[in-house]
Amino acid sequence: MQVIATAGHVDHGKSALVTALTGMQPDRWEEERRRGLTIDLGFAWTTLPGGRTVAVVDVPGHERFVGNMLAGVGSVPAALVVVAADDGWSAQTGEHVAVLDALGVRHGLLVVTKSDLADPAPVLADVQERLAATTLAGIPGVAASSRTGDGVPAVAAALEDVLAGLPAPDTAAPVRLWVDRGFTIRGAGTVVTGTLAAGAVAAGDRLTLGGQDVVVRGLQSLGAPVERAEATARVALNLRGVAVEDLSRGDALLTPGAFRDTAELDVVLTRPVDRLPAELVVHIGSATVAARVRPLDGAAVRLRLGAPLPLRVGDRLLLRDPGSRTVHGAGVRDVDPPELRRRGAARARAADLAAGGGAAADLARRRVVLHADFTAMGWSVPEGATAVGRWLLAPGLADELAARVPAVVARYRQLRPLEPGPPTAVLRSALDLPDADLVAGLVRPPLVLRDGRVVGADAGLPEPVQRAVTQVLARLADDPFAAPDAEQLAAAGLGPRELAAAVRDGQLVRVGEGVVLAPGVEERARRALTGLPQPFTLSQARQAWGTSRRVAVPLAExxxxRGVTERLGDATRQLR
Structure with missing residues (x-):
């Protein structure tokens, strides 16, 4: 399916042409039909003679309903520009074309209606000449009469050619469905409609709407139930998890985590202007938001939105001045722009935006960013970037930071020789990283990450401490449960800090306050207890180990x- 929007003057027969093409009346309200005036968005669809299905969004032509008109054309890839043979180009035609031009719409069909009332050739030539200065330059044109039916088959054939030339939508893209209608159906609940411009949606999908999780209970496309709809398509979604009172036109149904709400962004105008008002109205999809304008330099502008929108780099915005009805097109370049504090920062920022540079330049500026945030901004991961866990590092940055790690480790060891190396938190601070988890991706041999510290081959104990520990281990080799007391340890030069270092290094095992034994003590203690009747008393365990109560109590606990033994209610124990 393809979707196309109509554009043109209120008196030029848009709705009548849609009815002649589709056999459906797009005007939904009784007032519209009574007055012959399109007030709100209308919808119709048909299968063309060649077999291609097309949905039509009929937008209001009257100047008082420009907001509704913009809500209809925002997500549509092509336009049907309608002008009457007996009236020709009008101010409203010019306004609609200016909107399409600002949005960058390049595909369309010009239809001169009411050909039974006047010669359509002069109007056809005049309008095509006017379109030559817009993005719609060169679109085909045909003449028709909705009243007599003359030319309507030619319109259908030309429309089929236009649709065949549209670029294929990205059906694998995340969903961002701008809501243009919301209502309730008895027995079904909340239903929203919109134009699915990219991605696909199916029954059972979980989406977000205004930060709230919703589930697609069911969906329709062109009035018929479907299990799955792919872009481009007009869809109606039955939602669970939201009340119709809590949504409005301009809300967006989103793939969770795929978009980033932003209230400040940098854009570049498609056509530079000498002066912009301090406030404009931003249109995208069916959304309308007021914005304060800060010109940077040239065509670059910073916008501060009155309410956040789910935007991505590459989005096309329409900026409207309600006072003059002037519209401007703008391309989104950054949805998380840097602060501008220094003198000349705005001009420098404008130069960066004008230079482009894409994802690589943006990541180089940020240096380190959450992977999910970077892709939610609309960027693809540039070649050479380094992924570390949930983080993304600019090309070359990981090697640059890794080269600094040995010096940090050496300095830490110099200041704290009893510690094997700095904790990852120290490296995080020294390298100015947002998360200690990044350190793992920056450690290169011979350094290794061990027990939350970065250590090297020389991470052992200082030589005097090592000699003392070796002496203690030699004594324990002869009597494994004869833990040296505080005086013996102090005489050997092993104070609290030295003992802690030996325990960290795995050369001693601390079983209690002031009680250290040799590695492997757990298995030795278990073997000594296997010969005892089960359960056994602490006194029996002490005798099996051949040690004092000073050692036996903390060792038993x-x-x-550690789950080697189990203490029973009568203060006895048994092996597990």
């Missing part, structure tokens, strides 16, 4: 904590 240590074994309980």
């Amino acid at each position: 240590w074994l309980d904590a």
